[in-house]
Structure formats: C-alpha cells, structure tokens
Amino acid sequence: MINKTGLVFFPAFDWSISDIHPEREERLLYTRDQIFEEGVLDLPEIVEYSPRVATPHDISRVHFCVPNVDDQVLAAHRIAAGAAMRLSDRIINKEITNGFAIVRPPGHHAMRVVHGNRGFCSINNEAVVIEHLRRTYGIKKIAIVDTDVHHGDGTQDIYYHDPDVLFISFHQDGRTLYPGTGFTDELGGPTAYGSTINIPLPPGVTDKSLHYVVDNLILPVLQDFQPEFIINSAGQDNHYTDPLGSMLITAQGYAQLTEKLRPNLAVLEGGYAIETALPYVNLAILLALAGKDYSNVTEPDYQPGKNVENSKVTEYVCRMVDSLQTTWRKSKEITIDQLCGSNKYYQRPKNIFYDTEYFEEKQLEKVRTCFDCPGYVIIDSHAIQPKLGRCRVLAISIHNRCCKKCIAEAWDAYQEAKKDYRYSYVYLQDKTEDTFITFRREDQSEWLTEG
Ligand SMILES: [Zn+2]
Numbered sequence: 020m021i022n023k024t025g026l027v028f029f030p031a032f033d034w035s036i037s038d039i040h041p042e043r044e045e046r047l048l049y050t051r052d053q054i055f056e057e058g059v060l061d062l063p064e065i066v067e068y069s070p071r072v073a074t075p076h077d078i079s080r081v082h083f084c085v086p087n088v089d090d091q092v093l094a095a096h097r098i099a100a101g102a103a104m105r106l107s108d109r110i111i112n113k114e115i116t117n118g119f120a121i122v123r124p125p126g127h128h129a130m131r132v133v134h135g136n137r138g139f140c141s142i143n144n145e146a147v148v149i150e151h152l153r154r155t156y157g158i159k160k161i162a163i164v165d166t167d168v169h170h171g172d173g174t175q176d177i178y179y180h181d182p183d184v185l186f187i188s189f190h191q192d193g194r195t196l197y198p199g200t201g202f203t204d205e206l207g208g209p210t211a212y213g214s215t216i217n218i219p220l221p222p223g224v225t226d227k228s229l230h231y232v233v234d235n236l237i238l239p240v241l242q243d244f245q246p247e248f249i250i251n252s253a254g255q256d257n258h259y260t261d262p263l264g265s266m267l268i269t270a271q272g273y274a275q276l277t278e279k280l281r282p283n284l285a286v287l288e289g290g291y292a293i294e295t296a297l298p299y300v301n302l303a304i305l306l307a308l309a310g311k312d313y314s315n316v317t318e319p320d321y322q323p324g325k326n327v328e329n330s331k332v333t334e335y336v337c338r339m340v341d342s343l344q345t346t347w348r349k350s351k352e353i354t355i356d357q358l359c360g361s362n363k364y365y366q367r368p369k370n371i372f373y374d375t376e377y378f379e380e381k382q383l384e385k386v387r388t389c390f391d392c393p394g395y396v397i398i399d400s401h402a403i404q405p406k407l408g409r410c411r412v413l414a415i416s417i418h419n420r421c422c423k424k425c426i427a428e429a430w431d432a433y434q435e436a437k438k439d440y441r442y443s444y445v446y447l448q449d450k451t452e453d454t455f456i457t458f459r460r461e462d463q464s465e466w467l468t469e470g
Pocket residue numbers: 167168169254256288289290
C-alpha cells in the first residue's frame with residue numbers, strides 16, 4: 020500500500036483578531052499559492068479532505084467555556100478543530116498514514132477553562148482531537164510534541180494531571196517570550212508526574228542544537244512512553260525570519276524534524292512570516308510527511324552558513340538536555356506521597372492573563388490525589404470578562420479512568436457547588452460517561468450535552 024498523507028487546508032479568510040494583528044486573514048494566502056504552484060495536490064501520495072465541524076459536545080469534552088460554548092466559539096474555531104478531527108478519523112481508519120491540518124485559528128494557548136481568547140487561541144484543536152480519539156476509538160496513550168516558538172501553555176494546562184497524555188514542548192525561553200511559562204520544573208501534577216516535559220531554549224538556536232534536542236531527548240522520551248498516536252503542534256514561528264520569535268530554524272530544519280518525529284497528525288499553530296517562511300516550511304513539512312524529497316524547498320533569502328549559533332548557546336542547550344534526561348529518568352521513581360504527602364488534594368493557584376482582551380482570570384485548581392486512578396480536577400475560576408462582566412464558576416473534570424470512589428466524590432462536589440451562591444455556573448465533565456452538565460444559578464436551570 021502506498022503511504023498517503025491527508026491535507027485539510029482551512030485558511031479562515033473571514034476571521035482575524037484585528038486589522039493589525041499578526042494572526043490575520045491573509046496568513047495562509049501564500050501557503051495556498053505555494054501548494055498550488057508546486058502541484059503538490061497532484062501527487063498520488065497527497066489527498067485533500069474537507070473539514071467537518073466540531074460540535075459543542077466535542078468542545079465540551081475538553082473545555083469549560085464560560086458561560087457557554089456559543090459565547091466563546093465561532094464557526095471558524097469549530098471548523099479548525101473539526102479539520103483536525105476529520106484527519107484523525109481517516110488516519111485511524113487507515114485511509115491515510117498521516118495528515119497535516121493547515122488551519123487557523125490556532126489553539127495551543129487555549130486552556131481548560133475559557134473566559135476569552137488568549138495568545139490568538141480560543142479552543143485547543145489538538146485537545147479536541149485527543150478527546151475524540153479516546154472516546155471514539157478507545158486510544159489510550161497519546162503524545163503531543165509542540166514545536167511552536169511559544170510554550171504550549173494551554174495544552175500543558177489541559178493535560179497537566181493526565182498520565183495518559185505525554186506533552187513535550189520546546190520553545191523560546193519564557194523569560195524572553197510570551198506566555199512566560201514552560202520551564203524545566205513544570206513536570207505534571209502528582210498523578211501525572213513526568214508526563215509534561217518542557218525544553219525552554221535560549222534565543223538564537225539553529226537547526227544544529229534543535230536536532231540535538233530532538234535526537235537526545237524528545238525521541239528517547241517518546242520511545243519510552245510508547246504512544247499509540249503522536250500529534251505535532253506544528254508552529255512555524257521558530258523560523259529565522261519570524262517577526263515574533265528570535266530563533267534561527269530553517270524550512271529544512273523543520274522538515275527533518277518532521278521526518279524524525281513521524282507524527283500521525285500535524286496541526287498548524289503559529290508562524291507569522293507569512294511570505295518568507297510559512298509557505299516554505301508548510302510545504303517542506305507536507306513533503307516530509309508524504310515521504311517525498313523536500314531537499315529543494317528553500318527560502319528565497321536562504322544562504323548556507325548564514326545562521327550561525329553562538330557557542331554559548333550550544334553549550335547551554337547540551338547542559339539542559341543532560342539535566343532533563345536525568346529528570347525524566349528519576350521522575351518515574353517519584354511517588355504521589357513524595358509530591359504531596361498525605362494531603363487529599365494537590366492544589367495550585369493560577370493567574371491567567373487573556374492578552375487579546377486584557378483581563379485576568381484567577382484560579383484555584385485542585386486534584387484529588389488518588390492512588391487508584393488519575394483523580395479528578397476541581398477548578399474554582401473567577402474573571403471579569405469585558406463583555407459579560409464578573410463570573411465565578413466551579414468546573415469539575417472526571418478523568419476517563421477514574422475509580423468508582425473518585426467518580427462518586429466528584430458528583431457529590433458538583434451537587435454541593437450547586438447550592439453555593441458564589442458560583443454563577445457549575446460545570447461537570449464526566450469523561451467516563453461522556454457527559455457534560457452545566458448548572459446556571461440565575462434561573463436554577465441545568466442542561467446536559469451527550470455525544
Ligand atoms: Zn507561536
């Protein structure tokens with residue numbers, strides 16, 4: 020059988036954040052031209068699909084949209100997530116070997132609770148796919164490798180307490196770039212310790228050090244985790260011409276990365292050099308996925324030997340890889356006891372900044388530290404949304420492998436919260452039943468979405 024690569028191209032030409040925003044309507048215009056000009060769609064290895072539309076239930080498997088899905092999610096978001104879902108279906112059904120969803124809006128900064136748009140993202144496209152794969156096909160272990168220049172903080176947030184989803188992100192160091200997170204000590208909560216791996220890179224990393232990281236850390240960790248499905252959050256803003264990042268990666272560097280990772284599904288995230296980088300990087304990745312020769316794909320201004328890495332950068336990256344290898348090996352021996360003693364819950368306060376609309380959310384996130392299952396998560400979240408005003412909600416998420424005791428406890432917590440006047444909305448996401456319930460205090464109404 021011939022290896023086939025699926026492509027969904029959804030440019031959302033009617034969606035943007037503002038006229039002067041880098042995530043704007045014409046972002047994929049040049050990529051479209053490049054794909055047509057190179058005749059890529061005529062290759063027998065590449066099959067184009069139309070997207071499907073993600074339903075409110077598909078989205079509610081991941082997110083607590085405040086107050087409701089329809090208040091936070093536009094058609095463009097539903098189609099971008101649906102495009103990735105469509106490819107994942109085709110991959111599982113073995114119609115294609117792998118796929119690339121070249122879509123916008125992006126998603127990796129969208130966290131579990133959604134009060135608005137942050138980092139250009141409203142819903143997390145990759146997470147919608149993961150929950151779909153788990154629910155529809157019973158896939159257990161999934162890995163996401165985030166290769167965008169920005170830390171995939173939304174994806175990390177969603178899977179921080181989930182031992183079945185490995186999240187690996189390399190990105191420009193959070194001390195030098197939005198969103199300011201993704202450090203080496205962020206390793207996952209007590210029930211999922213070691214299933215988050217962050218690789219913060221100093222500005223000025225070239226293909227050389229990037230591939231050192233891939234060969235010596237990312238591939239061995241993936242090998243060890245043995246995922247059944249690999250998703251690449253394929254952000255192209257590590258490119259040397261990108262206006263937001265300060266990295267020096269080339270289209271060839273990205274294509275080789277794709278060849279090594281062998282993702283089942285790549286989903287476009289960032290990439291803001293829309294003429295000089297994005298069309299070339301996207302094309303090179305697509306060819307690499309399809310197993311075609313990509314060696315001729317070069318940027319118009321590319322000069323061999325122009326991007327030189329400072330030796331201090333090289334040494335820094337080597338040392339970090341060394342130390343992360345040790346952390347990864349040791350993480351398996353660390354127990355829940357060691358991480359949070361005899362406490363019933365592990366908890367952490369979080370302040371989340373919505374940069375697009377300029378407001379802050381305050382959260383207290385608690386995880387039941389169960390020895391028999393991954394536990395359930397309770398999030399007390401408070402924000403003053405610009406459009407809807409003050410909103411405090413309680414959101415409870417039950418992992419699909421939760422034990423009976425945890426499920427009962429989580430349902431009790433939901434019933435208790437319904438009586439608590441402080442919460443305008445109370446949500447329960449029960450992944451064991453694929454049920455999502457919303458309670459609205461104002462009129463004491465309660466409704467349910469089912470798959
Ligand atoms: Zn980015």
